[in-house]
Amino acid sequence: MRYSEIIEAAANLPTKYEIDPDTDLAMNLPNQWSQSPYLGAVKAKSGSGYIAQIHIPQAIWTSMVDQNPAKWSNAPASFFNETGNQRIPMIVGRFADPRQAAWYAQEVLFGGDIQPKEIIEDYFDEKYNDGDGSVWRGLKQNVPAFEGTALTAADEAQFFATRGNSPEAVQKKNTDEYNRAMPAKIKKAMYDLFSHNRDLAKKRLGFKGSLEQLKVKIDQLVDQRGVDFFMTAPGSVKMKDLTSLKF
Secondary structure, X not given: OOOHHHHHHHHHOOOOOOEOOOOOOEEOOOOOOOOOOEOOEEEOOOOOOEEEEEOOOHHHHHHHHHOOHHHHOOOOHHHHOOOHHHOOOEEEXXXXXXXXXXXXXXXXXXOOOOOHHHHHHHHHHHHHHOOOOHHHHHHHOOOOOOOOOOOOHHHHHHHXXXXXXXXXXXXXXHHHHHHHHHXXXXXXXXXXXHOOOHHHHXXXXXXXXXXXXXXXXXXXXXXXXXXXXXXXXXXXXXXXXXXXXXX
């Protein structure tokens, strides 16, 4: 079973990570499988199960904390430690399956539906400022149930032996994932926009048919124009403003 949400995340992942073909999840680097094979999933310190551990990217930390420190007056002093992974991470648990913990962590940082800053800030806002946590909790409700058996540290040697993990091979794999994932992502964004704004569909696409016909029109348009036409730069994951594009 494959999950379209992770296909989107995989297109955004740094090229150094292998992608598990059975789940589309990014895997930890070789010799880093002791906590779990799956990137972002960490064994719980006590009891069974796994947590999703998300280290806050510098850009998000800068805008969330450095530029707005007064918002976090209820947080402990350790919250303001700005030294990389020494910052307080976002920790969500507990998951029986490490693949679910990894799904959550990877969707937060690399998924496309909700901005990472929105999820991370919502988590800390609930923790320290009486926020309702609706964003990060809502994402947790969407964690899929994975089939089969999760990989373990014992599978490390075989996993990497059966996959090309040279930089060139990883780059090609992620490029292939990008080329496979992005057309669907663009088509969804266009359909979500134009199906709810028929005047804009008429103005930009010259279209005023049924929703089913609109879907066909968008599919044809994306296939004809190609991915790069819709992105801010070749290989980018950021789309141009669809409301102003001239098709």
